[in-house]
Structures are given as C-alpha cells and as structure tokens.
Amino acid sequence: MTDATTLLREPWAGLERQRQAGKFGIWVFLASETLFFGALLLTYTVCRVEHPDAFAAAGRETNIWFGTINTAILLTSSLTMALASQAAAQNGRARFLILTCLGATAALGLAFMIVKGFEYKEDLDKHLLPGANFALPQAGAQLFYGLYWLVTGVHAIHLTIGIVLVVRLVLLGALRRIRLRGSPELEVTALYWHLVDVVWIFLYPFLYLVERHA
Amino acid sequence: MNDRQFRRHAQHLLFAWLALLLLMLASLGSAYLPLGQANAWIGAGIAVVKSAIVVSLFMGLWRAGALLRIVAAVALGTWCILLALGGLDALERPRQPADVQAPQQVAPQLREER
Numbered sequence: 001m002t003d004a005t006t007l008l009r010e011p012w013a014g015l016e017r018q019r020q021a022g023k024f025g026i027w028v029f030l031a032s033e034t035l036f037f038g039a040l041l042l043t044y045t046v047c048r049v050e051h052p053d054a055f056a057a058a059g060r061e062t063n064i065w066f067g068t069i070n071t072a073i074l075l076t077s078s079l080t081m082a083l084a085s086q087a088a089a090q091n092g093r094a095r096f097l098i099l100t101c102l103g104a105t106a107a108l109g110l111a112f113m114i115v116k117g118f119e120y121k122e123d124l125d126k127h128l129l130p131g132a133n134f135a136l137p138q139a140g141a142q143l144f145y146g147l148y149w150l151v152t153g154v155h156a157i158h159l160t161i162g163i164v165l166v167v168r169l170v171l172l173g174a175l176r177r178i179r180l181r182g183s184p185e186l187e188v189t190a191l192y193w194h195l196v197d198v199v200w201i202f203l204y205p206f207l208y209l210v211e212r213h214a
Numbered sequence: 215m216n217d218r219q220f221r222r223h224a225q226h227l228l229f230a231w232l233a234l235l236l237l238m239l240a241s242l243g244s245a246y247l248p249l250g251q252a253n254a255w256i257g258a259g260i261a262v263v264k265s266a267i268v269v270s271l272f273m274g275l276w277r278a279g280a281l282l283r284i285v286a287a288v289a290l291g292t293w294c295i296l297l298a299l300g301g302l303d304a305l306e307r308p309r310q311p312a313d314v315q316a317p318q319q320v321a322p323q324l325r326e327e328r
Contacts, residue, residue, distance in 0.1 A: 020279075020281075023278075023282060024281060024282065024285065027282050027285040027286065028285055030289070031285055031286070031288065031289030031292075032289075034289045034290075034293055035289065035292060035293060035296065038293040038296055038297070039296065042296060042297055042300045042301070045301070045304075046300065046301075046304040049304060049305070050304075050309070064242075068238070068242055071238050072235060072238065075231060075234045075235060075238065075264075076231065078231075078234075078268060078272050079227060079228070079230075079231040079272075081272070082227050082271070082272040083224060083227060085274075086215070086220060086223050086224060086227065087220065089215050089220075090215040090216065090217065090219070090220040091215060091216055091217075094220075190273075191273055194268055194269070194272050194273045195273075197268055197272075198265045198268050198269065201261050201264045201265050201268065202258075202261045202265065204238070204241070204261070205241055205245070205254075205257030205258060205260070205261050206257070206258075209241060209242065209245035209253070209257050210245075210254075211253070212245040212246050212253075213245065213246050213247055213248040213249075213253070214248075
C-alpha cells in the first residue's frame with residue numbers, strides 16, 4: 001500500500017489536495033485565534049494605560065522564574081515539534097525520530113503545565129485571585145490579575161488540547177495505526193502547537209516583565 | 215526531502231531556537247533596566263521578533279504558497295485595525311478611570327441585603 005492511499009481521507013481525491021486543504025483550514029482557524037487573543041491583549045493594554053501604577057505593582061507580584069522557565073520550555077517544545085514535522089517530510093525511514101520528537105514535545109508541554117500548576121498554587125497562597133481576600137490594595141491590580149487568570153487559563157486549555165493531539169499521534173504512530181511520514185494530521189497539529197507558543201511569547205513580557213526595575 | 219536537506223533544515227531550526235532563547239534572555243535583562251515606558255516597547259518589540267521567527271521558520275510561512283500568506287496577512291491586517299481603532303478610542307477619551315469598587319466594600323452590603 002502506498003503512502004497516498006494510507007493517508008488519504010474522504011472526500012479528497014488526492015493526497016496533495018487533502019494536504020493543501022488541511023493547511024488552509026488550520027491557518028484560517030489560527031487567524032481567528034490570533035484575533036481572539038489579540039482582543040484580550042488590547043484589553044490588557046487599555047487597562048494598563050488607565051491604571052499604570054496598579055499594573056506595575058501587580059506585575060511585580062508574578063513569579064518571573066516560573067514565567068521564564070515556562071517560556072524556555074515552550075520555545076524548546078516548538079523546536080522538537082518543528083523537527084518532528086520536518087522528519088515526517090523527509091524520504092528516509094524516520095519513524096523513530098518522529099516519535100521521539102513528538103514524545104519530547106508532549107513531555108515539554110506537560111512540564112509547562114506542571115510548572116504552571118506550581119505557579120497557580122503560589123498565586124493562590126499569596127491571595128492573588130481577584131475577590132474578597134485579594135492581597136494588593138490597589139483596585140486596578142484586580143484588573144491585572146483578572147486578565148492574568150483569564151489569558152493564562154485560556155492558554156492552558158489550548159495547550160492541554162495540543163498535548164492530547166500530540167499524545168494521540170504518538171500512540172497511533174507507535175501502534176502503527178497511522179503512518180506519520182507525510183501525514184497531514186501531523187502538519188496540522190504542529191501548526192496548532194506553534195500558535196500556542198506564539199501566544200505565550202506575547203504573554204511573557206505583558207505578564208512577567210512589568211516594571212521589574214522598580 | 216532527502217537526508218542531507220533534512221540535516222541542513224534541522225540545523226536552521228536549531229539556530230532559530232538559539233536565537234529565540236537569546237531574545238528571551240534579552241527581554242528578561244532589559245526589564246531590569248530603568249528605561250521608563252521604553253521597557254514595555256522593548257518587551258513587545260522582542261515578542262514581535264520572536265513570533266516572526268516562529269511563524270516564518272517553525273510554521274513554514276517563509277516557504278508557504280500565496281494562499282497561506284494571504285490568510286496570515288489578513289489575520290495580521292485585521293489585528294492591526296483592531297489595535298488601531300481600539301487604541302485610538304482609548305487614547306482619545308479623557309483620562310477618567312472609573313473607580314473600581316473593592317469586593318471588601320461590596321461584601322458587607324450584600325450580606326445586609328440578604
């Protein structure tokens with residue numbers, strides 16, 4: 001059985017057409033995601049302009065070590081995902097390399113979630129959840145932390161979906177239920193993963209690098 | 215893609231990853247310099263450069279066809295319109311931030327109403 005017949009799905013007549021359609025579809029989806037997170041970042045910017053002192057005080061309360069470690073983890077996971085995608089595009093026997101890179105990507109995604117869990121616990125211990133027992137006296141600081149929990153929570157949901165998609169590929173690939181070499185599914189999953197990384201690239205300076213010199 | 219091409223491409227990806235880590239450290243270091251409002255601009259600027267590297271090299275937009283580039287350009291253009299209109303609206307309004315009522319003040323009132 002050839003690669004094309006193994007990978008081809010309904011309703012497509014040819015693999016190349018299926019690949020193009022998959023890429024186009026995921027790029028349109030990623031464009032809508034860009035606008036979704038873009039609107040949240042705009043909201044953050046407007047609130048920061050309105051309450052500069054409160055945002056500075058609140059920004060200094062975020063844990064810069066957790067944020068920086070998580071940024072490095074996600075950037076590295078993007079490298080392993082890009083390597084998996086490239087290995088899937090080559091002609092040689094690359095199954096082991098693809099599985100290794102995908103496994104590393106999922107492991108790094110899980111590591112990100114674990115670090116984020118420790119960070120959330122610390123935030124809760126410091127009473128940084130907006131509400132009756134909020135730790136900071138500046139009222140605008142609650143806006144910062146409202147947005148902090150919202151955007152990091154939505155990002156964590158996206159990353160969890162990404163981890164599930166990658167683990168699915170690893171399991172199906174390891175059990176030889178799908179062929180990973182030349183798989184459009186792998187390409188689409190990789191594009192989704194990279195967008196989750198891009199979102200975090202913007203969240204890092206906005207949430208963790210606010211007025212650190214003060 | 216043959217093995218040699220793959221190795222060369224993997225090397226490019228590795229260099230891109232190193233550049234991303236260096237840029238992350240640069241934004242971290244710059245945050246500790248007292249530069250006033252420039253701190254925020256530098257952080258945002260470095261984030262734009264990092265995301266451009268990820269989108270062009272890791273996501274392959276650099277080598278993608280016209281259709282995918284158009285989709286990306288439309289997303290970016292629409293986001294710029296959103297930022298411009300939203301930003302102008304916020305900047306043009308008189309600076310009168312609404313008082314944010316602390317929940318500590320609201321809670322006793324709610325209890326009395328019950």
